[in-house]
Amino acid sequence: MIKIKEKITNxxxxxxxxGVVSDIVFALLIIALLIPSSRKEIIVxxxxxxxxxxxxxxxxxxxxxxxxxxxxxxxxxxxxxxxxFQAKIVFLNTWATWCPHCIAEFPGIQRLYxxxxxxxxxxxxxxxxxxxxxxxxxxxxxxxxxxxxxxxxAEVFDSRSLPTTFLISQEGKIxxxxxxSARWDGEKVKNLLDALLSK
Numbered sequence: 001m002i003k004i005k006e007k008i009t010n011x012x013x014x015x016x017x018x019g020v021v022s023d024i025v026f027a028l029l030i031i032a033l034l035i036p037s038s039r040k041e042i043i044v045x046x047x048x049x050x051x052x053x054x055x056x057x058x059x060x061x062x063x064x065x066x067x068x069x070x071x072x073x074x075x076x077x078x079x080x081x082x083x084x085f086q087a088k089i090v091f092l093n094t095w096a097t098w099c100p101h102c103i104a105e106f107p108g109i110q111r112l113y114x115x116x117x118x119x120x121x122x123x124x125x126x127x128x129x130x131x132x133x134x135x136x137x138x139x140x141x142x143x144x145x146x147x148x149x150x151x152x153x154a155e156v157f158d159s160r161s162l163p164t165t166f167l168i169s170q171e172g173k174i175x176x177x178x179x180x181s182a183r184w185d186g187e188k189v190k191n192l193l194d195a196l197l198s199k
Contacts, residue, residue: 093124
């Protein structure tokens with residue numbers, strides 16, 4: 001046991017943090033190749049390690065009145081017009097239960113929701129069936145608000161990439177339009193939300 005601890009200590013002393021992370025990622029990829037059933041979990045784990053904060057739009061796009069003319073539904077089937085979120089700060093994320101990149105960013109979204117959920121409208125939006133989404137949420141223990149699509153989504157938010165996330169200001173400006181996963185509970189996003197909330 002002592003020899004193993006010594007070997008680990010020697011290894012950590014010789015490697016930089018980036019080197020250790022690289023070795024871990026490489027080992028996980030080898031496991032994923034050898035054990036196919038572990039691929040999704042390994043991809044999620046690697047993505048969690050490699051998540052970066054999203055960029056903030058330099059040329060913000062302003063939503064038009066038509067961009068609010070669509071609807072979502074809650075998991076009980078109640079239809080909610082998207083226009084009810086107009087003039088509010090909105091965090092809109094499109095995702096799916098089968099998407100490892102979506103699952104990787106959910107812990108950060110949950111932490112962001114825990115901190116800002118009473119002041120920011122969180123719309124975590126799926127195209128899947130309510131039973132599928134409910135089972136996933138119960139298994140993982142997430143309690144942020146999840147909605148389902150109801151008809152067509154507005155073109156400005158329609159994306160072939162999952163996940164895709166938008167941060168919309170009270171004035172209807174898209175401040176973040178991020179395709180792919182990100183670390184949503186970082187200082188960059190929190191500072192932006194704090195600035196919007198102080199208006």
